[in-house]
Structures are given as C-alpha cells and as structure tokens.
Amino acid sequence: MSKTNSPGKPVILVVEDDDQMRKAITAALSSQGYQVVAAPDAEEALKIAGQQSFDLVVTDVRMGALNGLDALEQTKRMQPGIGSLVVSGYTSEAETLRAVELSVDGYLKKPFRVAELLARVDSILGEKRKKAMHQGQVDVLRRALWSSCNALVEVADQGGKFLAPGELNRRTAWLSQSAQRLQLPSDTTSQLSLGGGLRLLHGFAGLEDEQLQEGLR
Numbered sequence: 001m002s003k004t005n006s007p008g009k010p011v012i013l014v015v016e017d018d019d020q021m022r023k024a025i026t027a028a029l030s031s032q033g034y035q036v037v038a039a040p041d042a043e044e045a046l047k048i049a050g051q052q053s054f055d056l057v058v059t060d061v062r063m064g065a066l067n068g069l070d071a072l073e074q075t076k077r078m079q080p081g082i083g084s085l086v087v088s089g090y091t092s093e094a095e096t097l098r099a100v101e102l103s104v105d106g107y108l109k110k111p112f113r114v115a116e117l118l119a120r121v122d123s124i125l126g127e128k129r130k131k132a133m134h135q136g137q138v139d140v141l142r143r144a145l146w147s148s149c150n151a152l153v154e155v156a157d158q159g160g161k162f163l164a165p166g167e168l169n170r171r172t173a174w175l176s177q178s179a180q181r182l183q184l185p186s187d188t189t190s191q192l193s194l195g196g197g198l199r200l201l202h203g204f205a206g207l208e209d210e211q212l213q214e215g216l217r
Contacts, residue, residue, distance in 0.1 A: 010055040010125050011035040015045040015071055016087075017063035021110075025058060025087075028114045029121065042071035049075045056083040056125060061095055069098050076102065081132075083124045087112065 012034050016022035022038050029036045037052065039045035041064050045057075049071075057075055059068035072084055086099055089110035099107065105124045108117060176190070 009033065009035050011037070011053070012121070013045060013049060013054045013057045013059075013075075014038040015042060015057065015059035015063075015068055017041055017060060021060075024114075025117065028117055029058075032118060032121075034121075042066035042068060045071045046074055049078055053079055054082055055128065056085065056121065058085045058087060058121070061086060061088040061099075062090075067095075069095060069102065072104070073102055081128075083128050085120055085124060087117075 012029055014022060014025050014029070014036055016025060016038070017040055019040070022040065026036045026038045037048055037054070039048055042059075043064070043066055045059070046066075049057075054075075057072060059072055061068045068086065068088075072086070076082060076084070084102070084104045085106040085108060086104050087108045087110060088095075105127070106120045108120055
C-alpha cells in the first residue's frame with residue numbers, strides 16, 4: 001500500500017452501490033471528522049484497499065457480481081486489522097452465517113438513523129483502539145522479557161559456573177543453525193535458540209522453576 005493516512009484521524013472505506021445512500025453515509029461520517037473514501041462497488045473497493053490502509057470498512061452486502069462480503073473477505077486478507085460494519089436492507093441466512101464467519105464487528109439494518117450509524121462506528125473504532133493499546137503493552141512486556149532472558153543466558157555463559165565459558169552460546173548457536181536448516185521462520189529460530197539456552201541453564205544449574213522465574217524478573 002503506497003498511500004498513508006493522516007495520523008490521528010480514522011480512515012473509513014464506504015462500499016455502497018446506491019448513490020444516495022453512499023453520499024449520505026459519507027456525509028455523516030465526514031461530519032464527525034473521519035476521513036472517508038467511497039466506492040460504488042466491490043471491485044472498486046478492492047482496488048482502493050490495495051493502495052491505501054483503512055481503520056474501518058462500511059459495506060452493503062448485495063451489489064453486482066462481487067458482493068460486499070466478498071469484498072470484505074478480500075480486504076481483511078490485505079488488511080487483517082481492519083474493522084468492519086455491514087449495512088444491509090436484507091440478508092439471507094447464508095449471508096448472515098458468512099458474516100459471522102468473517103467476524104464482522106457490527107451489523108446495521110436499513111433503514112437506519114444517522115445517530116445509529118455514528119454510534120456503531122464509534123463503538124467499533126473505540127474497541128479497535130483498546131485492542132491496539134493492549135497489544136502495544138503486550139509487545140513492550142514481550143521485548144523486556146526477551147531482553148532479560150538473553151541477558152540471563154549471556155551472564156551464565158560468561159560466568160562459566162555451570163558450563164565452560166562460551167559453551168552455552170555454542171550449544172544455542174547449534175540450535176539456531178539447525179532451525180535455519182529446517183527453514184523455520186526467523187522469529188521461531190530465535191525463540192528456539194533462547195528457549196534451548198534457558199532449558200540448558202535450568203538443567204545444569206538445577207534451578208527450581210520459581211527460582212528461574214525470579215531470576216528472569
């Protein structure tokens with residue numbers, strides 16, 4: 001995706017084949033400060049989604065050869081973190097089940113009031129922000145734990161208390177090389193190497209689990 005969005009302003013993709021409805025939804029969302037890009041059909045929406053990232057897609061279901069759920073499914077593949085709101089006058093049982101399978105964040109039945117649309121959009125984007133903040137906190141903790149584990153292995157290796165200096169690193173390097181030969185992802189390779197080092201340290205040092213956890217803290 002080559003085009004970036006203005007920071008701090010949620011960007012919404014509206015997919016609706018009815019001109020009046022598309023303009024009404026676009027105007028309502030724009031009035032709340034959202035950046036809005038509108039598409040008259042699913043094909044155009046996918047073309048746009050391949051060039052620009054979005055926080056939310058608001059889509060009708062029935063439109064042309066490619067329906068809104070088809071567009072939503074493909075958009076989610078391109079942008080896994082995107083939120084989704086389906087607006088439709090009528091959906092079959094099969095379409096409803098498919099929407100559930102696609103983990104649609106919200107559904108709004110036509111006709112609806114502008115206030116209902118804005119409330120649903122605000123709710124979905126608010127939940128998305130909470131999840132992003134939580135994931136950010138998890139990532140910080142993960143990096144801190146990773147750094148602590150690496151430091152623990154390095155100190156133990158240099159100290160030579162349980163193995164000859166350098167031996168622990170040599171063994172973890174062998175684990176890493178073996179994982180690379182198996183063409184495992186780089187993250188998995190790193191995790192196996194570090195996990196092997198901790199396991200070796202645990203075994204040679206005779207540490208109880210509680211002691212090892214305290215050391216990591």
